[in-house]
Every structure is written in C-alpha cells, then in structure tokens.
Amino acid sequence: MANVPVHEWTLLEAASRVREGEISSRELTEALLGRIASLNPQINAYVTVLPERAMAQAAACDEERARGVFRGPLHGVPVGLKDIFCTRGIRTTCGSRILHNFEPPYDATVTGKILSAGAVLLGKHNMDEFAMGSSTETSHFGVTRNPWDLTRIPGGSSGGTAAAVAAALCFAGVGTDTGGSIRQPASLCGVVGVKPTYGRVSRYGMIAFASSLDQGGPIARSVADAALLLSVIAGYDRRDSTSVDVPVPDYLAAVDRPVRGLRVGLPKEYFGGGGLDPAVKAAVERALKALTDQGATAVEVSLPHTSFALATYYLVAPAEASSNLARYDGVRYGHRAEGSAGLIEMMSRTRAEGFGAEVKRRIMIGTYALSAGYYEAFYGKAQKVRTLIRGDFAKAFEGADVLLTPTAPTPAFRIGEKTGDPLTMYLSDIYTIPCNLAGIPGLSVPCGLSAEGLPIGAQLLSAHFREEALFCAAGAIERAVPVPRVAPFRG
Amino acid sequence: MAITREEVLHVARLARLAVTGDEADRLREQLSAILEYVKQIDRLDTRDVVPTSHAVEMGTPFRDDAVSPFGDREALLSNAPDREGDFFRVPRIIED
Numbered sequence: 101m102a103n104v105p106v107h108e109w110t111l112l113e114a115a116s117r118v119r120e121g122e123i124s125s126r127e128l129t130e131a132l133l134g135r136i137a138s139l140n141p142q143i144n145a146y147v148t149v150l151p152e153r154a155m156a157q158a159a160a161c162d163e164e165r166a167r168g169v170f171r172g173p174l175h176g177v178p179v180g181l182k183d184i185f186c187t188r189g190i191r192t193t194c195g196s197r198i199l200h201n202f203e204p205p206y207d208a209t210v211t212g213k214i215l216s217a218g219a220v221l222l223g224k225h226n227m228d229e230f231a232m233g234s235s236t237e238t239s240h241f242g243v244t245r246n247p248w249d250l251t252r253i254p255g256g257s258s259g260g261t262a263a264a265v266a267a268a269l270c271f272a273g274v275g276t277d278t279g280g281s282i283r284q285p286a287s288l289c290g291v292v293g294v295k296p297t298y299g300r301v302s303r304y305g306m307i308a309f310a311s312s313l314d315q316g317g318p319i320a321r322s323v324a325d326a327a328l329l330l331s332v333i334a335g336y337d338r339r340d341s342t343s344v345d346v347p348v349p350d351y352l353a354a355v356d357r358p359v360r361g362l363r364v365g366l367p368k369e370y371f372g373g374g375g376l377d378p379a380v381k382a383a384v385e386r387a388l389k390a391l392t393d394q395g396a397t398a399v400e401v402s403l404p405h406t407s408f409a410l411a412t413y414y415l416v417a418p419a420e421a422s423s424n425l426a427r428y429d430g431v432r433y434g435h436r437a438e439g440s441a442g443l444i445e446m447m448s449r450t451r452a453e454g455f456g457a458e459v460k461r462r463i464m465i466g467t468y469a470l471s472a473g474y475y476e477a478f479y480g481k482a483q484k485v486r487t488l489i490r491g492d493f494a495k496a497f498e499g500a501d502v503l504l505t506p507t508a509p510t511p512a513f514r515i516g517e518k519t520g521d522p523l524t525m526y527l528s529d530i531y532t533i534p535c536n537l538a539g540i541p542g543l544s545v546p547c548g549l550s551a552e553g554l555p556i557g558a559q560l561l562s563a564h565f566r567e568e569a570l571f572c573a574a575g576a577i578e579r580a581v582p583v584p585r586v587a588p589f590r591g
Numbered sequence: 592m593a594i595t596r597e598e599v600l601h602v603a604r605l606a607r608l609a610v611t612g613d614e615a616d617r618l619r620e621q622l623s624a625i626l627e628y629v630k631q632i633d634r635l636d637t638r639d640v641v642p643t644s645h646a647v648e649m650g651t652p653f654r655d656d657a658v659s660p661f662g663d664r665e666a667l668l669s670n671a672p673d674r675e676g677d678f679f680r681v682p683r684i685i686e687d
Contacts, residue, residue, distance in 0.1 A: 188666075189666075201670075202670060203666075203669075203670060205661075205663055205666035205667050205670070206661075297647065298645070298646050298647045299647045299649070312644060312645050312646070338654065341652045342645060342647075342649070344647060344649060405635075408631065408632050408635060410628075411628060411629040411630075411631050411632050412629075412632060414625060414628070414629050415629050415632075422606060426607075429607070430672060431671075431672075431679050431681055432667075432670065432671055432679055433670035433671065433672075434670070434672070435672070436672035436673065440682050441682065441683065442682055442683050442684070443681050443682050443683065443684045444607070445609075445682070446681065446682045447607045448604075448607045448608060448609040449609050451606075451607055451608050451609070452608055452609040452610065455608075460608060460610075460614075460618075461618065461621060461622070461625075463606050463608065464599070464602055464603065464606060464608070464618055464622060465622060465625055465626070467602050467605050467606040468594070468598075468602045468622065468626075471602060471605060478629070480642060481632055481633070481637060482629075482632060483642035483643055483644060484637035484640040484641070484642045484643075485632050485635055485637060485640075486642070486643040486646070487637075487640050487641055487642060487643045488635065488637070488640060490643060490646060522621060522624075522625065523624060523625065523628055536646075537643075537646065538646055539645070539646025539647045540646075564647055
C-alpha cells in the first residue's frame with residue numbers, strides 16, 4: 101500500500117492508520133482539503149467546505165489519540181454529508197434557494213452518530229433540489245460533474261456525495277435514497293451505495309421528501325467501508341417514530357462470509373425491457389457469474405407488478421412531498437420574497453422564487469393527487485398497488501436470499517441530455533424505485549466499465565433487515581470483478 | 592388525462608405557488624403527460640387490496656407525554672427572515 105496516495109486509501113485503511121499512529125488526523129484532513137480546493141471547482145461536489153472547522157476537529161482527534169482516547173471507529177477520518185442532513189450552525193440547503201441561508205439549530209441523528217464515531221466533517225455535498233432528480237442538475241448550486249467524465253452527470257439525487265467519494269474528495273459519505281438516490285449515483289460514479297431497510301437509519305434531522313420512502317445510507321469506495329459506515333449510522337432512535345428497534349448486526353463481518361449456497365434470484369422483468377443498455381446487461385451477467393463461480397446458485401424469479409412501480413412512485417412520492425414541503429413558507433427560516441402586501445401573497449411568492457422547476461412540478465402533481473375528488477383515484481389507488489409490489493418481493497424472497505439486477509439502465513448520460521422531458525429522466529430510476537416502495541434494503545456495487553470507460557453497477561436486494569446478505573454477495577462480486585475504486589480524474 | 596389551465600391555476604393556489612402565464616401553460620402540458628403515464632395503474636384490479644402507508648410492519652409507537660424544552664431559543668429565532676423580539680414578523684394577515 102506504500103505507493104497508494106493518502107486520499108485513495110479506503111475508509112478502513114485511513115481509520116486503522118490513524119489509530120496505529122502512522123498518520124495524524126491533521127495530515128489526513130489537510131491532504132483532503134487540499135484536494136477539494138484544487139478539484140472541487142471543476143466537479144462541484146461540495147456546496148459547503150469547512151476547512152477551519154475540519155482542521156480544529158482533526159487537531160482535537162490527534163490530541164485525544166495522544167491521551168489514548170478514541171471516540172469510535174471513524175476517529176480522525178474525514179468524511180462528507182449530503183446537504184440534506186441538518187448540521188448545527190452549519191448551513192444546510194437541501195440544494196434549494198429556499199434554504200440557501202438556513203442554519204439548523206440542531207444536528208440530525210446521522211450527523212450526531214458520525215461525529216460521535218470520531219469522523220471529521222469536511223463539508224456538505226451537492227444534491228438535486230430536495231432530493232428530487234436523478235442527475236444533480238436540479239440543484240440551485242449548479243450541476244455536479246461526474247469525475248469519470250466531466251461532460252456527464254454523476255446521477256442523483258446524492259450525486260455530490262457519489263462524485264466526492266469517487267474523486268477521493270472524502271473517504272466516504274452519507275446520502276439519502278427515496279427512489280434510487282443513493283444506488284443510482286453510486287452506480288454511475290463507480291462506488292458502493294446502500295439504501296438500508298426503511299426504519300434502519302433514523303430520519304430525524306434528515307430533510308423530508310417522501311416520508312414513507314426516504315432512507316439514509318452510506319456511499320463508499322469499498323463494500324467493507326459501506327458496511328462499517330452503516331454500522332455507525334444505523335440503529336433505533338426514539339426521535340424518529342418510524343425507526344425500528346431491532347439490533348444492529350456486525351455488517352463488516354458479513355462482507356467476507358462465503359456465498360456458497362446463497363440463492364441469487366434474477367427477476368426476469370428487470371432484464372427484458374428495451375431500455376437496458378447491452379453493456380449494462382453484460383456487466384450484471386459477469387457479476388452473476390462471479391457469484392455462481394463462488395458457489396451461489398442462480399434462480400429465476402418474477403416480480404409481476406414491476407411495470408407499475410414507476411407510476412405508483414410518481415403518485416406516492418409527490419403526494420408526500422407536497423405535504424412535507426408545505427412548511428417552507430418564508431415565516432420562520434429560509435428565503436422570503438420581499439414587498440408583499442399580505443401573508444398569502446408573501447407565501448406564494450416566496451415559494452415561487454425559492455423552489456426550482458422540478459420541485460414545483462412535483463408539488464403540483466402531489467397537490468393534484470391529494471385534492472378533493474382525486475384522492476381515492478390517485479393516492480389511494482397507488483397505495484394499493486404498493487401492496488401488490490410488496491407482495492411480489494415477499495414471494496420472491498421465499499425462493500431467493502438476494503435478488504441481482506442492474507442498478508440503472510445505462511451508464512452516466514450527458515449533462516442536459518434528459519432535462520427537457522421529465523418522464524425520460526424518471527425512467528433512469530426504473531430498477532431502483534420498487535425497492536423503496538417495498539421498504540426493503542438495496543445495494544449498488546461496481547461490476548464493470550462500458551466501452552467508453554464509464555462505471556456500471558449491479559443492484560442487490562434482500563428482505564427487510566437482511567442487509568448482511570447484501571454485504572456478503574457484494575463482497576463476493578467486488579473480490580471477483582475488480583474495478584478501479586477512484587475515478588481516473590486528475591483535474 | 593388532460594388537465595385544464597383552470598385546474599392548474601386552482602392547484603397552484605392550493606399549493607401556495609404563484610405561477611406566471613407561461614408557467615401555467617408549461618405545467619398544464621407536463622402534468623397532463625405525467626398524469627397520463629401514472630393512470631396506467633387503473634388497469635390493475637385492487638378491489639380487495641389493503642393500502643400500504645408504510646412498507647415495514649410496525650405498531651403505533653407510544654412515548655411518555657413529557658415536555659423536554661429545546662433550550663436554544665435564539666438559534667431558532669436567528670433564522671427568521673424578519674423578527675421583532677421573540678416573535679416572527681409577517682406581513683398583514685387580515686386584508687382591509
């Protein structure tokens with residue numbers, strides 16, 4: 101490892117070297133801040149960088165280490181957070197103009213957990229506005245560029261986090277996933293991303309988009325790094341009433357567990373469609389071969405309601421979003437339109453100025469779907485179809501331990517390529533959305549490169565709270581299909 | 592599933608979104624296309640299906656009805672776009 105540059109170390113390597121005293125947290129933090137200063141202007145992965153705060157935190161970690169004090173498994177290691185997690189006293193924008201000046205008076209549970217584990221916070225990552233988007237192009241703070249090819253999008257909505265991890269501008273980060281927002285950018289940037297079971301990671305202080313679907317999770321450069329980071333952020337939280345009180349297993353131990361005997365289900369509906377790029381299909385087939393070569397067995401399964409998932413999602417998510425985003429009214433925090441004669445006018449103009457086009461579109465769809473006379477036909481109907489989609493997965497997991505699918509139908513597309521037609525953009529989440537509707541966990545692991553040298557990810561899905569099976573299968577794919585873990589971008 | 596310009600303006604009022612004339616026309620077009628797409632779920636028979644509001648089965652969580660003060664009042668108020676002492680200041684609520 102001697103010739104691997106510091107910033108390319110894995111999260112586990114960095115943590116172990118700080119612990120062993122081979123490098124100080126200050127040296128590590130300084131190296132990454134230097135890299136951010138030189139590369140972030142081109143990639144735009146960070147909307148906020150915290151050099152002074154990060155160096156002070158690093159110095160405190162070094163001082164504690166000298167006294168033999170360790171906060172936790174991330175002691176002294178620099179990481180980043182999607183700008184959707186509240187950070188006390190640090191601007192938290194959610195990618196929106198309406199929150200451009202918001203300084204939360206409290207930390208999200210996820211923020212508190214990574215800080216308690218000893219992590220140094222480098223800054224906040226760019227994202228699609230309110231996590232609504234698949235390309236990071238809807239951010240008020242400009243598009244994030246894919247470090248594998250700066251003319252392409254990094255995916256979204258956690259595109260800033262995936263790009264920062266892939267470009268080695270942090271050792272790992274935490275994103276959120278409502279319909280694929282961790283897994284799709286992880287796939288497009290060649291890194292590992294995990295959407296845990298609904299209720300596994302606290303949503304307290306994580307700015308809400310669609311409350312019945314949102315879930316926070318790790319983005320990292322190795323399966324083991326993602327496993328470690330999930331074990332840090334997972335767990336019951338009394339401040340989130342949908343948080344589930346089940347013990348957090350040792351995810352890291354699952355990564356090296358043999359896959360012999362593991363039943364890998366292949367949902368036939370995920371491989372037949374016309375939109376699937378042949379290079380993606382071939383790469384996922386190589387991932388399957390890696391699993392069967394190591395003793396797993398492949399079984400065909402069927403998820404018959406798959407083709408209805410996107411339509412269901414685009415009713416459920418906007419409906420919940422329209423309700424959640426009602427709180428942004430210019431009264432207590434954030435942007436306020438100037439010069440209004442009355443309260444209603446102030447609110448309507450504040451929201452018109454503060455929200456971008458995609459967010460407005462979804463608020464409109466959601467408000468329409470919930471409005472008098474339409475509730476049953478739209479939101480009520482979608483909730484029933486959601487039950488059918490859950491049932492599909494429950495049946496599939498009777499015969500399979502994990503499901504293997506593509507994460508996204510194509511590698512990263514070009515900036516501007518899909519902004520003209522919202523429905524085309526929505527289709528890039530076609531393989532990731534059903535997982536959120538069913539509340540099950542999903543993981544994207546790199547499994548190859550396209551002919552143009554762009555990363556391709558394979559998606560693994562398992563039953564509720566069976567994340568260990570995902571880490572086990574992903575570890576086996578990672579060992580057999582080596583893909584560069586840092587984007588070849590040098591700036 | 593075409594929606595009318597009047598419906599767009601009505602929904603925008605419900606959502607407290609000021610929209611321009613151009614925006615209303617564009618939204619009418621885009622919302623019609625999206626609603627047309629999502630209407631495909633009508634093809635499914637869901638008469639005997641129970642709706643899902645949360646995907647992970649769990650009961651209603653209870654907690655003690657106890658007050659725990661937040662403490663940092665100033666951190667809350669300092670985010671206000673306009674304030675007067677410990678109050679959020681807003682434009683006139685009742686029109687003349």
